[in-house]
Amino acid sequence: MHHLLTLEHMPRAMLEHLLVRAQDLAADAEGGVARRHVLAGKAVCTLFFEPSTRTRSSFSLAAQRLGADLLNFDASTASTTKGEADLDTLKTLEAMGVHAFVVRHKRDGAVAELAAAANPGTVLLNAGDGRSNHPTQGLLDMLTLRQAKGEDFAKLRIVIVGDVKHSRVARSDLHALRALGCGEIRVCGPAALLPEDGTLDGCVVSHDFDAAIEGVDAAMMLRLQRERMAEGLVASLEDYHRDFGLDAARLRRAAPEAIVMHPGPMNRGIEITDEVADGPQSRVLRQVANGVAVRMAVLEALLG
């Protein structure tokens, strides 16, 4: 593995190796214990052409906890606003001696294109491109599931709920769940927000959340992107909440020890209630914590 662009077609053994390594690093990731020799002398740049809270912060912490020099490049304040091409931006930073770029971009495939054009020694890590891929989110979600439910995914029933059509998180989760042999993957959402392009092959698709959550071991909720309202894909927030929001009553239909996940940012009161988001079954902050460990494992594997 030279770059990390997608989890699609990643061999199961490689996925599991990264998860095991992330678990080993988790204690250090949380406590910030020095592993600063691992990437000493390496320079990592976060290059974000789209906003981010969790992904960028956790990549930054991960790189620093491994001892890398860190450069945070924010496209909203830099020369990109003067029209500099994305590739020129990357080449400029590459010329300063940056070894790895953590890139988020609104366009599908943009990170892969930059990877193809970068110097041979440069490493690209996809921090989310369009609606296509968000591989480290997929990995941290798998780590969260593994911690809660063990390593045998064959016995798991999972439901992914919401705007799967526009979600790079859902796509990366699906790639990883399939690779790890998840027993049953259910996908639930309004018809207008579910893809019809083969993304859901092998999944049990439903528009009835009460039925889809029955007996599951984990519910993975997705953010309802407000722009879908403007596009007319969702009738109203009230309807969406009634049909696809996760509240305590609905959660009782899941398996007794079921966990609730959400990649953030959450729309509280729309796809998830406060009671569930902050309740005992929520793993939302565990996902965030795991994000640091997973990103340390990935940076170490690609650059260490």
Ligand code: NCD
């Ligand atoms: C997501 C993203 O930006 O893809 N957030 C994240 O990285 N944790 C999900 C979203 O914005 O809905």
